[in-house]
Amino acid sequence: MGTSHAIHEVHPAASGISRGAAHPAHPVHPTRAPGWRATLLGAPRRAGLALMAALALGLVLTGCASVGDESTAARVDTAPLIHDELFPPSRDVIDPAQVMAMSPKMREFLRARLPNAGSGTLMTETRDMRHMLLDALYTRGELQLEYDAETTRTAAEAFDAKAGNCLSLAMMTAVFAREAGMPIMFRQIYDEEQWSRVGDLQVVSGHVNIALGRRKSDFRVIGNDEPSLVVDFLPGAQIARQRAMPLEERTIVAMYFNNRAAELMAQAQLDRAYWYARAAWLHEPRLLAALNTLGVIYRRHGDTALAERAFRAVLAREPANVQAMANLAQALRLQGQLAEAEQLETRLAQIQPYPPFKFFDLGVAAMKAGEYAQARDLFAKEIARSAYYHEFHFWMALANVGLGKWDVVREELAKAEEYSVTQPQRRLYAAKLESLKARMERTSTKLR
Secondary structure, eight states: OSSSSEEEEOOOTTTTTOOOOOOOOOOOOOOOOOOEEEEETSSSSTOOOOOOOOOOOBBBBBTBBOOHHHHHHSOOOOOOOOOOSOOOOSOOOOOOOHHHHHHHHHHHHHHOOOTTTTTSSOOSSSHHHHHHHHHHSSSSSHHHHEEOEEHHHHHHHHHHEEEEHHHHHHHHHHHHHHHHHOHHHHHTTTTEEEEEETTTTTEEEEEEEEEOOOOTTOOOTTOOOOOOOEEEETTOGGGGGOOOOEEOHHHHHHHHHHEEEEEHTTTTTTHHHHHHHHHHHHOTTHHHHHHHHHHHHHHTTTTTTHHHHHHHHHHOOOOOOOHHHHHHHHHHTTTTTHHHHHHHHHHHHHHHOTTTTHHHHHHHHHHHTTHHHHHHHHHHHHHHHHTTOHHHHHHHHHHHHTTTTTHHHHHHHHHHHTTTOOOOHEEEEEEEHHHHHHHHHHHHHHHH
């Protein structure tokens, strides 16, 4: 998982409204992250700046309220939604100050690659210090970071592992930029949500990137008011067309904690997940995704009444939050409150007539029935609204195996590998692709 996620539990369909089948998840097959992409905000894109980095935001970005002053967060009463007595004490060190802290190794790397980065002296080099930093981090032959969404890491952990998801890479880039004296701004991107499924959890991942400003000490031509340099880690990101909202660093840190909570919950480590979700909610009460995560943890812990309270608190602030609405409907059904649950499900169907994975689940059912053409068409509908989810392309490849469309199979497997978000997934897809290529070569040889 990648940035900050919104979680929705998958249960068998109730009252005719399907919110996703309850079958076990299929093996995950991650994709390769293309490089990172940078562009000047408000300026024409430069063809030579094709730097990209794949992004997979972790749990829930949805629910992050607009940026305000800290007093707004302080007025939110979090006490009724926190119940430490239900969980054993945490052994994890959960410290907001460590999430974006610079390690000695990071500082040593920066000094070696950019000797003048930490100085306040006037820079007269014609090359932009921001590009020098990005080259040091992401260019082959240098640190050469890789995209890996399996675990959300702190900035220092991403540096040590030379890998991270979009949130981790954005945080690490920000730490280096700040140390070099560059102004930074985290940006939440609208209309960039990506659904994925882990077991019986549906996760919607949002998207963030980072904008780097020039240092005050850098040489500039008089009258040159150059815009910020936006660095994005999402494959195929159309930066110039993005609609973005600035994010405070405290929100980014809370997103990190929320991601870790979701990742641990997916691993059935519920006690540990609670403390990370708690940290996210207390650190930034405006991040409603964290409160939604807390509610899912309570429900899985058997505290359904507390889960209901958490989901209602989200909806009190965001009445159309589909994740909290779906989760509340499920919590109400578990408590026998069927009439209100059905009302919520009806409203949910109006807001979201075709829920995430609806076409995918129908496509899998068609595959089992041997209806490969129908399955292909259903997978195409899912891909049309979520083009970068690797599993959709993998199943599209399988459907075309049934249809004997081997060129399409190869194309879809290549996309599945490209869009995968963890290294094990990449290796699995790459192996399947190589096996297919070998099979096609043998077939071609026989035909000759």
